[in-house]
Amino acid sequence: MLALDIKPDHVIITSLLSSCSHAGLVDEGWRLFKSISKIHGIEPTMEHYACMVDLLARRGRLREAYNFIKDMPCEANGNLWCTLLGACKTYGEVEVGRLVADHLFDVDTGNIGNYVVMSNIFAADGRWDGVEQVRRLMKAKDLKKPAGCSWIEVERMRHAFVAGDLSHPLRPIIYSTLRTLDQQIKDPLGQRK
Structure with a gap:
């Protein structure tokens, strides 16, 4: 892009910083971040800062990421x-x-x-x-x-299950079936010890 004299916008910069983060390219990420305003004339956005924090954090440079956030010119979200x-x-x-x-x-x-x-x-x-x-x-x-919640749809009817809730009308049948399945998993051939 630069060779073709195409100026990157904040979206391109975000994509490049994100790529650096996922590839673990800390030095390249830093160079790019420093070039945002100096070379490209763009004010860094919160997304740019987030990419840098992610880049440093993924590489285990946690203290550096913390200091980076503290030194930001705007309030971190x-x-x-x-x-x-x-x-x-x-x-x-x-x-x-x-x-x-x-x-x-x-x-x-x-x-x-x-x-x-x-x-x-x-x-x-x-x-x-x-x-x-x-x-x-x-x-x-x-x-x-x-509370944890799961649901399943059977014959166009949704059934919700919330941890600790015993009010489902088909509870006895469901628990009986679960016990049977559990037993079959533990003893697949039906052999008793």
């Missing part, structure tokens, strides 16, 4: 912090995770998933005091994890 928190979970990085969670809990206070991720980071590192601290924070904010 919940998606940026959430991306970094997820990477902290992947890499088992408790300390950066804690810093990220502090920001994320302020920016996206009602999203229970963020609390669960931070709790899991603490648990994976055996920091049960941290797990308890996150649980207390969730309780103080009256946040509850929604």
